[in-house]
Amino acid sequence: MSEESNAGEDDKSPSTLAAAGTSRRFTLAEVQLATDNFTDGVVIGQGGFGKVYKGFMVVDGKSVEVAIKRLNPRSRQGAREFLTEIEMLSRFRHRYLVSLIGYCDEPDEMILVYDYMPRGTLADHLHKSGKNLREPLPWSRRLWICICAARGLDYLHTGTSVQPDRAIHRDVKSSNILLDDNWDAKISDFGLSRLGPEDQAYSHVSTEIKGTFGYVDPEYSLTRRLTRKSDVYAFGVVMLEALCRRPAVDLSADEEQLVLAGWLEDCITEGRVEQIIDPNLREEIKPECLTEFVQIANQCLHYRSKKRPTMSVSSLHWHCKTERILQ
Structure with missing residues (x-):
């Protein structure tokens, strides 16, 4: 294009x-x-x-x-x-x-x-501090919120038989995921969105770089080629936020932990993935569940966009395995 x-x-x-x-x-x-x-x-x-x-x-x-x-x-x-x-x-x-x-x-x-979304944003529940501190979300709720967001993005990326248009959100982040009374998540803030081509695997939109630091696809940053896989990358960061209860970029953290996506890569390489888990979740997540969740997040964060899954694959994958992951 x-x-x-x-x-x-x-x-x-x-x-x-x-x-x-x-x-x-x-x-x-x-x-x-x-x-x-x-x-x-x-x-x-x-x-x-x-x-x-x-x-x-x-x-x-x-x-x-x-x-x-x-x-x-x-x-x-x-x-x-x-x-x-x-x-x-x-x-x-x-x-x-x-x-x-x-x-x-x-x-x-x-x-x-x-x-009106009465439960605020996912970011509110993960990152608010001081007098606004909220009770930590249980693992099952965090997972469900991620699944809802994945399904919303899948719809944007693939359309339906009655809605053939496709779109790229371009600003997926935890503060743009709103929560209703039932804890269903809803993607919000479409001001940077772009209509996209039908072929979501390879086609792209050439455009100026937009988005939020910490969530922006590094390949998009280098090439200015925006694809649906740019949303997939940002979604992988959201997954990590849900798991770690840390922001995408934490300026108060050590250099190693400054950028969440980079920290995950280091932890996987060094075999210490358990260190990134929110301490409130350590008794809730079974090892096989952690392995599966981190694997999906890591695939979403691959530096090459063609190696990332589509949201369709992620949504179906999670839908089929939800009951087992939550056990």
Whole structure:
């Protein structure tokens, strides 16, 4: 495929992008009512993109609990990501992808309205500290969250008979995996996503490097060739986070443990894989289960993209072995 171009992107309107989907266009007044005029008292998240608010909105005649992301209107990059998010989540609907209910695109406002995920993100449960410290997730729950995320990515990468499009997420990480009441995981944040070619083994999209340090596929970093296997690499890092309860990059750690993926490689080479396990899990994971989980993660993290499994293979592999792994 040809080199990425932004030509024409700014000509797209959210109304046009969402027309083929089921996302609703909300007025600013509706959003202000739901957030008590964006009061800080209902803020549930914050980042460089802006703030996320919790509120209630009327959808199909019912009051629905929602998460409302208000993007920084001064960011040109944010505007492109806003349009991409609407396009992707209007096009792709799946049990393990976050649901976009609607958006607001009035002057100087870029607002996205999602289903509210009451249990936060996987990163919250793995890495929050201090007063926000949460009880460690049991191994069975961590594994289920990874399986859900794998199935969501598999859907993005392969499509279905009624949804032939394919996509590459490009920013898979633990903070982009949301958790509902039942601990089902849902992939979120599609602002960097790209539609991809049908042949997921070899075809690529040539594009500028985007993503989060610690999760970015090293082959993509060198070649600028983005493939679905770039998502597979990032997913392998998420698997390690779930196992180790350490962030992808830990600036407070020793040099050996600074980058999680590199630490795993060293531990496998030196035969000390058990050292990377979250101490809270040492009595929960049987040796054969640990071996199998680490093997899959290591395959996902192979430095050559063609040596990594597809998400289809990983999802099926895990689906068939879940009951045995959890025993």
